[in-house]
Every structure is written in structure tokens, then in C-alpha cells.
Amino acid sequence: MSRVKPVLARALTTTPLLRLDVAHRGRVRRLGLKLEEHGPTGSVKDRSAVGLLRSLHDDRPLTPGTVVVESTSGNLGLALARLLPTVGCDFLAVVDLKTPHATRRRLADSGARVIVVDEPDGLGGYLLSRLRRVRELCADNPGYRWPDQYENWAAPDIHRRTTGPELTEQAGPELGAVYIPVSTGGTLAGISAHLREHRPDVAAVAVDVRGSLAVSGSAGRRLVPGIGASRPSVFLTAPHSYDRAVHVDDIEAIAVCRIIAEDIGLALGGSSGCAVRAMLTDQDEAGTDGRLAVCLAADGGAKYRDTLYSDNWATEQGVAKEITSAVEHLRSEGLFFDRKHQEH
Ligand SMILES: Cc1ncc(COP(=O)(O)O)c(C=O)c1O
Incomplete structure (x- = not known):
């Protein structure tokens, strides 16, 4: 089970x-x-992570070895990085230059692969650049699962x-x-x-x-x-x-x-x-x-x-x-x- x-x-x-x-x-x-x-x-993202992973699992079971990718300013990443290894899944966190260094270190220490996006989106942040990177990763790797905290x-x-x-x-x-x-x-x-x-x-x-x-x-x-x-x-x-x-x-x-x-x-x-x-x-x-x-x-x-x-x-x-x-x-x-x- x-x-x-x-x-x-x-x-x-x-x-x-x-x-x-x-x-x-x-x-x-x-x-x-x-x-x-x-x-x-x-x-607060500890709660969001539970909801998002439940929905991902309901759509299609999260099996060991599954790679989950998400764009995060840091907090959702930390929550996912704690949960995913406990169910045997890998985590790819797409963060940006504003993500605190302490958070990036914690993500890496939890076993997440961290991708830092450094291209500003022209609208005061990096969100659109992060999302572009996530979409590229999913297109290149059809097995990747994206919880999509922005629309889920x-x-x-x-x-x-x-x-x-x-x-x-x-x-x-x-x-x-x-x-x-x-x-x-x-x-x-x-x-x-x-x-x-x-x-x-x-x-x-x-x-x-x-x-x-x-x-x-x-x-x-x-x-x-x-x-x-x-x-x-x-x-x-x-x-x-x-x-x-x-x-x-x-x-x-x-x-x-x-x-x-x-x-x-x-x-x-x-x-x-x-x-x-x-x-x-x-x-x-x-x-x-x-x-x-x-x-x-x-x-x-x-x-x-x-x-x-x-x-x-x-x-x-x-x-x-x-x-x-x-x-x-x-x-x-x-x-x-x-x-x-x-x-x-
Ligand atoms: C510190 C902090 N405050 C507020 C929020 C906003 O939460 P939400 O994305 O649900 O609007 C976030 C989301 O990442 C957060 O990390």
C-alpha cells in the first residue's frame, strides 16, 4: 500500500x-x-505542500523515483523538500536570486536539486522566468510532475x-x-x-x-x-x-x-x-x-x-x-x- x-x-x-x-x-x-x-x-506553505501533493497523488500516484518540480520563492520548496524524500520522490526546486541563501542551503541539505533563475522578468521579480524554466523542464522531461502552486x-x-x-x-x-x-x-x-x-x-x-x-x-x-x-x-x-x-x-x-x-x-x-x-x-x-x-x-x-x-x-x-x-x-x-x- x-x-x-x-x-x-x-x-x-x-x-x-x-x-x-x-x-x-x-x-x-x-x-x-x-x-x-x-x-x-x-x-504557511507546509500546509499548501500537503494539499498540492495530495492532489498530485490523486491525479496519478506518486511512486518512488518520481521527480517533482516546482517554482518557489523558498517556503513551498522547503515544505516539499521535507515531504518528498519520505515518499521516495525526488525534488527539483526552481528558485531565484531573491531566495534567501539560508533557504537555498536548507533546500540542498534536504536533498533537493536547486536551480537558481537569475533572469529578472521585467515586472519587479523573477516569477515569470521561474515559470518559464519549469515549463521547459517539464517539456524536456515528460515524466516530471508539477504541482503548480499558482493554479492548483x-x-x-x-x-x-x-x-x-x-x-x-x-x-x-x-x-x-x-x-x-x-x-x-x-x-x-x-x-x-x-x-x-x-x-x-x-x-x-x-x-x-x-x-x-x-x-x-x-x-x-x-x-x-x-x-x-x-x-x-x-x-x-x-x-x-x-x-x-x-x-x-x-x-x-x-x-x-x-x-x-x-x-x-x-x-x-x-x-x-x-x-x-x-x-x-x-x-x-x-x-x-x-x-x-x-x-x-x-x-x-x-x-x-x-x-x-x-x-x-x-x-x-x-x-x-x-x-x-x-x-x-x-x-x-x-x-x-x-x-x-x-x-x-
Ligand atoms: C513568507 C510568505 N508569505 C506569504 C506568502 C503568500 O502565500 P500565497 O502564495 O498562498 O499567497 C508566501 C508564499 O510563498 C510566503 O512564502
């Missing part, structure tokens, strides 16, 4: 919701961080069935809005579908980054890996697939990450900083009713120590001054994070 289904069933784990108070512009808000870094390889509805579906219910259960009736960073849009589409069905009173807010076309907007430089895309998400085209969208400035998101680390000693990934920045803007604009806001913290900050959290990196990118002044500006608005809410 195939080991694939039991291995995938065991791979699904739950993640905690950390509750904080956030002071900003004279108000104190309640914030929940859904800490996906507690997944087996440290990101198994990805949103696993979030509809796991992340969404877990989050609403942990947050309880006080939940008012959920802020979800978008790249493929799978996480948002799935959580939003769960909210529509079971908690229509809760807003699903798409968080995109300046320079990304994932939700809308125009293409440009993007500093934060994991969030944003060089093309619109195919999972978010239906009307009402989410309530509203907020585009954030990546410099401000990095500043928020640094402030959270300073205040509570927790390093989050850059897309989580985007979600928190979006929450502050949105709650000011939409007018908060005092209910709990939850941000999906898609991964942790350790793998970004040499980039988003590094002053040398900021200097190399020419954004050191911008980050410092964003931190100063947010502090001047009274931004401060405190763990005390969880003790109430």
Missing part, C-alpha cells in the same frame, strides 16, 4: 495564535498573530479546510478581520472561503506590496520576499473572493518587523510585517469596532537575518536611511507592541 496518504495526513500540524496589544496613534488595538513558523519547516485549487482548499477553521476557533467570537499576505493568493482564497461560509461577519483583507500585481497595482521593485507577484493571482479573480485589499510600502513593512523584534523579541518574516502594517492602515481607514484583528504571520524572521534585519543589506540595497526614518516615523506615531493582552 502507498505510504503517501498517511505521510501527508501526519504532516498537517496546528500553529499558535499569539495575542498582543498594539499602541498606535493614540489607540490600543488587540492583535493576534497566527504564527505559521511553528509548522514543520517554518511556514488544492492549495486554497487546504487553507479552507485547515488554516481557516483553526484561526476562527482560536480567535473566537471577538474576531473582526483577518489580514493575509498574497503571492499566489492561495492562502487568502482558502481562508476567505472559510470565513464566507462560517464567519461572514469577519473581513478577509488582502495584503499586497507596492510593486506587485498579485491583487492589483503596478509592477516595480520589491524588496520583501514571499509576498507579491509579477502577475495577478488566479485564485482571487471571482467577485467577493475577499473583502478589500491594502497595498503596503515594503520599507514600512521592514520597519514594522524591526519594531516588533525590538518590542517583544519576536522576529517575523517580511510578509508578516506587511500584514501588520496593512492592519494599522486598514483599521484607521475602515474605522475599527474594537474587535480582534488577526494577521497571518506566514513565516519567521530567522531566514531573513542577513537581509531584512541586516543593516549591511539595507545599505547595499540603498535603503538604510529610508528604513531608519520609517522606524522613527512609526515610533513618533506611538507604535508599540506589547504581549500583555494574552494575560488578560
